[in-house]
Amino acid sequence: MVTIRDIAERAAVSVSTASRALNNNPRISRETRLRIQSIATEMGYQPNYNAKTLTNGEANAVGVIFPPGDMSTAANPFFVDLLMGINTQLRLRNAVLSVAIANTTEELTKNVLALISQSLIHHFILLYSKANDPVVELLKSQGVQYVLVGDPTQDNERYVNNNNRLAGAKALEYLNRHFNSRHVLFVESEMEQGFEKQRRLGFESAAQQLGVKRELLKLPDKAMQHLDQAVAQYLDNRRDIDGIMTTDDLIGMMVYQLTRQQLNRQVPLISFNKSQSNILIGDQVRFVELYPQHMGEAAVRVLFSETKQFEMLPFTIEKV
Amino acid sequence: MVTIRDIAERAAVSVSTASRALNNNPRISRETRLRIQSIATEMGYQPNYNAKTLTNGEANAVGVIFPPGDMSTAANPFFVDLLMGINTQLRLRNAVLSVAIANTTEELTKNVLALISQSLIHHFILLYSKANDPVVELLKSQGVQYVLVGDPTQDNERYVNNNNRLAGAKALEYLNRHFNSRHVLFVESEMEQGFEKQRRLGFESAAQQLGVKRELLKLPDKAMQHLDQAVAQYLDNRRDIDGIMTTDDLIGMMVYQLTRQQLNRQVPLISFNKSQSNILIGDQVRFVELYPQHMGEAAVRVLFSETKQFEMLPFTIEKV
DNA sequence: CTGTTAGCGCTTTCAG
DNA sequence: CTGAAAGCGCTAACAG
Numbered sequence: 001m002v003t004i005r006d007i008a009e010r011a012a013v014s015v016s017t018a019s020r021a022l023n024n025n026p027r028i029s030r031e032t033r034l035r036i037q038s039i040a041t042e043m044g045y046q047p048n049y050n051a052k053t054l055t056n057g058e059a060n061a062v063g064v065i066f067p068p069g070d071m072s073t074a075a076n077p078f079f080v081d082l083l084m085g086i087n088t089q090l091r092l093r094n095a096v097l098s099v100a101i102a103n104t105t106e107e108l109t110k111n112v113l114a115l116i117s118q119s120l121i122h123h124f125i126l127l128y129s130k131a132n133d134p135v136v137e138l139l140k141s142q143g144v145q146y147v148l149v150g151d152p153t154q155d156n157e158r159y160v161n162n163n164n165r166l167a168g169a170k171a172l173e174y175l176n177r178h179f180n181s182r183h184v185l186f187v188e189s190e191m192e193q194g195f196e197k198q199r200r201l202g203f204e205s206a207a208q209q210l211g212v213k214r215e216l217l218k219l220p221d222k223a224m225q226h227l228d229q230a231v232a233q234y235l236d237n238r239r240d241i242d243g244i245m246t247t248d249d250l251i252g253m254m255v256y257q258l259t260r261q262q263l264n265r266q267v268p269l270i271s272f273n274k275s276q277s278n279i280l281i282g283d284q285v286r287f288v289e290l291y292p293q294h295m296g297e298a299a300v301r302v303l304f305s306e307t308k309q310f311e312m313l314p315f316t317i318e319k320v
Numbered sequence: 321m322v323t324i325r326d327i328a329e330r331a332a333v334s335v336s337t338a339s340r341a342l343n344n345n346p347r348i349s350r351e352t353r354l355r356i357q358s359i360a361t362e363m364g365y366q367p368n369y370n371a372k373t374l375t376n377g378e379a380n381a382v383g384v385i386f387p388p389g390d391m392s393t394a395a396n397p398f399f400v401d402l403l404m405g406i407n408t409q410l411r412l413r414n415a416v417l418s419v420a421i422a423n424t425t426e427e428l429t430k431n432v433l434a435l436i437s438q439s440l441i442h443h444f445i446l447l448y449s450k451a452n453d454p455v456v457e458l459l460k461s462q463g464v465q466y467v468l469v470g471d472p473t474q475d476n477e478r479y480v481n482n483n484n485r486l487a488g489a490k491a492l493e494y495l496n497r498h499f500n501s502r503h504v505l506f507v508e509s510e511m512e513q514g515f516e517k518q519r520r521l522g523f524e525s526a527a528q529q530l531g532v533k534r535e536l537l538k539l540p541d542k543a544m545q546h547l548d549q550a551v552a553q554y555l556d557n558r559r560d561i562d563g564i565m566t567t568d569d570l571i572g573m574m575v576y577q578l579t580r581q582q583l584n585r586q587v588p589l590i591s592f593n594k595s596q597s598n599i600l601i602g603d604q605v606r607f608v609e610l611y612p613q614h615m616g617e618a619a620v621r622v623l624f625s626e627t628k629q630f631e632m633l634p635f636t637i638e639k640v
Numbered sequence: 641c642t643g644t645t646a647g648c649g650c651t652t653t654c655a656g
Numbered sequence: 657c658t659g660a661a662a663g664c665g666c667t668a669a670c671a672g
Contacts, residue, residue, distance in 0.1 A: 001437070003665055014643045019667060029641060046437040050373040051665035054648045059370070061418070069404065079400060080421075084389065087421045091431060096439060098381070099417050101400075101407045111411060117321070117366040119416060253573065261581045323649060334659045339651060349657060371649035374664050644671080649664105656659080 002043050010043065011036050022047070049096075059120045060095045062086070062303065065112060065135060067128035069103035078273070078292045079127070082149065085296020086125060093304065109134050116142050125299045129153050129194065147302045149295060151194035152310075160298040160311045162290050164195045167315050168202025171245055171270045171288055174317050176210050179268035179284060181243025185215040187255055188247050196247045199272065203245060215241065219251060231255060235262045244269040249287070256285065270317070282320075289318045322363050330363065331356050342367070369416075379440045380415045382406070382623065385432060385455060387448035389423035398593070398612045399447065402469065405616020406445060413624065429454050436462050445619045449473050449514065467622045469615055471514035472630075480618040480631045482610050484515045487635050488522025491565055491590045491608055494637050496530050499588035499604060501563025503533040507575055508567050516567045519592065523565060535561065539571060551575065555582045564589040569607070576605065590637070602640075609638045 008018040013032065021028045021036035022045075028036075053059045064086060066079070087097050098115055102108040112135055115121045124139060124146040131153050139146045148159040175181040186203050188196045200216070207214040215238055217231070235241065235258060244259065244267055246252040252271035259267040268284040291313060298311040328338040333352065340348045341356035342365075348356075373379045384406060386399070407417050418435060422428040432455055435441045444459060444466040451473050459466045468479040495501040506523050508516045520536070527534040535558055537551070555561065555578060564579065564587055566572040572591035579587040588604040611633060618631040 001665095004667095005665080015665090016644080016667075017642055019665095020642085023667085027641060032641085046434070048374070048440070048665050049438045050370045050379070050440060051648090052667080053370040054368070054374055054650090054665080055667045057648075064419075066400065066403070080386065083386070083419065083421050084423060087419070087431070088423070088427075091422070091427070091434075094434075094438075096435060097419050097421075099384075099403065099407070099419055101403050101417075102411075103404060103408070107408075107411070111407070114366070114411070114414075115416060118369045118414075120368070120370060250570065250573070253570070254577065257574070257577045257581070261577070321649095324651095325649080335650080336652075336660080337658055339649095340658085343651085347657065352657085368649050371664090372651080374649080374666090375651045377664075642672085644669105646667105646669085648666090651662105651664090653662085654660090656657105 001048075002045050003048070004045075007036060007040050007043060007045055011039050053120055057120060058122050061098045061115075061119060061121050061123075062090055062095055062300070063112065063115045063121045063124040064097055064099045065108070065124055065126045065128075066099065066101035068105045068108045071128060071130070081292035082127065082296040082299075085293035085298075086300055087296075088293075089297045089300035093300075105134055109138055112138055113142075116144060123303055125149060125303060129159075145303060147299050149299055151198070156309075158302055158309050160295050160302055160313060162195070162295070162313050162315055164198035165202040167272070167288050167290075168199035168204075168245070169206035170202075170315075171199075171286075171317065172203050172206040172212065172243075173210065174286065175243040175245065175268055175270055176212055179243060181212065181268060183213040183215070183238075183241050184243035184245060185217060185238070185241050185255075186245050187217045187219065187251055189219050189251070199245075199247055212243075232258050232262045235259055239263055241267060243267065246271045248273045252285075252287075256282075274318075274320070285320050286317050287320060289316045291315070321368070322365050323368070324365070327356060327360050327363060327365055331359050373440055377440060378442050380413075381418045381439060381441050381443075382410055382415055382620070383432065383435045383441045383444040384417055384419045385428070385444055385446045385448075386419065386421040388425045388428045391448060391450070401612035402447065402616040402619075405613035405618075406620055407616075408613075409617045409620035413620075425454055429458055432458055433462075436464060443623055445469060445623060449479075465623060467619050469619055471518070476629075478622055478629050480615050480622055480633060482515070482615070482633050482635055484518035485522040487592070487608050487610075488519035488524075488565070489526035490522075490635075491519075491606075491637065492523050492526040492532065492563075493530065494606065495563040495565070495588055495590055496532055499563060501532065501588060503535070503558075503561050504563035504565060505535040505537060505558070505561050505575075506565050507537045507539065507571055509539050509571070519565075519567055532563075552578050552582045555579055559583055561587060563587065566591045568593045572605075572607075576602075594638075594640070605640050606637050607640060609636050611635070 004015055004018050008015045018036055021033040022040060049060050090097055100111040100115060102111050122144045126146055126148045129148050129150045148157055150161060152159040175184055186200055188200060244255055246255055249271050252269055256269050266284050270286040272288045274287040295313055298313055302308050302311055324335055324338050328335045338356055341353040369380050410417055420431040420435060422431050442464045446466055446468045449468050449470045468477055472479045495504055506520055564575055566575055569591050572589060576589050586604050590606045592608045594607045615633055618633055622628050622631055
């Protein structure tokens with residue numbers, strides 16, 4: 001392992017000079033700075049971040065906090081992309097990614113506390129939001145930085161998000177404009193995540209504006225024996241539906257097939273959250289791309305920004 | 321921050337004694353050891369792991385390596401559960417979880433190298449496997465420990481896995497026994513992940529043994545415009561199919577609906593990887609539960625075991 | 641602009 | 657069984 005000492009020696013300077021040079025301290029002459037840096041890369045120097053953390057009192061790691069078990073399904077397909085985005089930004093800053101994840105809020109809290117006090121992590125990204133969350137309390141009481149991915153529940157909370165309401169509205173407009181939909185069904189799950197609600201609100205207001213007739217179908221929370229039959233029947237009673245919006249891909253797929261089968265025609269459909277599956281596809285299928293990877297990147301930017309309180313990310317409507 | 325010094329002081333012993341006591345060093349009398357430990361908990365002592373790592377030369381962190389971008393879709397719904405399992409075990413050992421994730425293998429390799437040389441992480445869990453992987457080369461050349469989640473590609477590689485072959489066989493037997501299936505369709509994706517292949521092999525051998533007629537349908541890799549219609553037609557040509565096995569839930573759902581629609585009856589179906597969705601459901605639907613959370617736990621156990629080379633995890637067949 | 645030195649919190653010889 | 661002291665790699669006064 002090549003240390004800062006080795007470099008100092010080789011460059012015939014003191015360790016402090018070496019340290020400063022490597023950290024771009026302006027007090028070092030440009031000349032020696034560059035010389036030392038080139039020696040460092042030449043020797044394959046890799047700073048020991050544990051030593052750094054020990055002296056700085058602050059880790060180069062960012063903690064990513066997953067939802068506790070009981071709500072972990074929420075944004076599932078998103079997570080990998082989010083992590084990807086977060087980590088690309090972290091790597092640019094020579095930081096690393098730690099995760100906190102547990103089945104219960106209690107365990108999760110312990111986990112986060114351990115990261116704070118044992119690893120000296122002072123920066124967190126929270127992948128869920130709920131009211132009165134003990135984890136958030138902890139973060140605040142420990143005075144560490146965090147940003148939320150999703151809908152903020154408190155004032156003065158830093159976050160990144162999509163404008164789900166706008167997306168809901170635009171999606172409906174899209175259906176109306178491109179497929180001439182005049183009677184649109186909005187399908188959501190029972191659990192009423194914040195983002196679903198926003199999308200519905202956007203959908204509703206746009207429908208009203210455009211004079212589009214709207215239907216609302218809430219799928220039961222728990223698995224239901226004959227869900228598909230129930231949906232089929234529902235559709236059968238509304239045979240002139242000519243557009244569908246669903247809050248996720250999977251639901252989208254089911255409904256899509258059922259409509260084809262039940263109404264005996266293809267109904268234009270727009271869904272959120274294109275999942276990795278490449279199954280839901282067709283001429284009249286669209287989805288709202290939310291760019292989870294970009295959200296991850298934005299989260300890191302906000303986290304390390306001095307001033308920025310939030311970032312609202314763009315979305316697009318795409319053919320599959 | 322309460323340090324080991326504070327404890328030593330309060331206990332009227334030297335720091336070295338305190339250190340030894342806290343690390344259960346047998347050279348300390350049981351008596352003082354307990355006394356010091358109780359003082360520590362009383363004072364809410366949390367060891368600084370950066371300092372520990374600095375002296376030990378080895379971190380208390382485990383690196384979890386995600387598949388590079390181009391293969392990340394593979395086990396997607398699994399990941400969160402895996403992380404959950406891994407982390408519960410890590411927390412028991414007072415270890416923390418770091419992740420390496422990147423879009424390209426090259427970036428990923430850099431990421432892992434950074435973890436090894438900058439954070440001194442010497443233990444890794446690899447969430448994918450492919451032949452001649454540079455990341456694996458790196459792990460080996462750096463002499464760090466790792467275990468693989470999935471099919472090992474090299475001899476002498478430590479891993480945890482499901483017996484996918486057995487699972488494929490058992491699943492077919494189940495269909496045959498419980499639903500009296502005599503003509504079964506196996507649906508797989510084009511990308512031919514290792515586990516899919518194993519499941520198919522199991523399926524095939526069991527079918528042969530039981531004298532069950534078998535069909536194989538490989539879904540195209542890329543999205544296809546009228547995939548569902550193609551599948552529908554495929555089914556139409558094999559109208560006496562009386563059992564289906566799919567390698568994942570999503571495909572399962574599509575095929576399930578298509579069969580109902582096309583064949584006008586319910587065909588018993590068994591799928592792998594129950595995803596978080598609660599949509600695929602019915603009297604004649606089963607899935608093979610692989611307990612990803614347990615796999616995560618097992619991975620940690622193998623990683624820290626001196627002797628264990630692998631763990632093969634049980635599966636069960638469940639009603640939804 | 642650069643060097644000397646102390647010290648971050650912990651473990652581990654080496655001495656008793 | 658316990659203590660004193662050195663040192664892990666790095667940064668940051670302080671002093672030139």
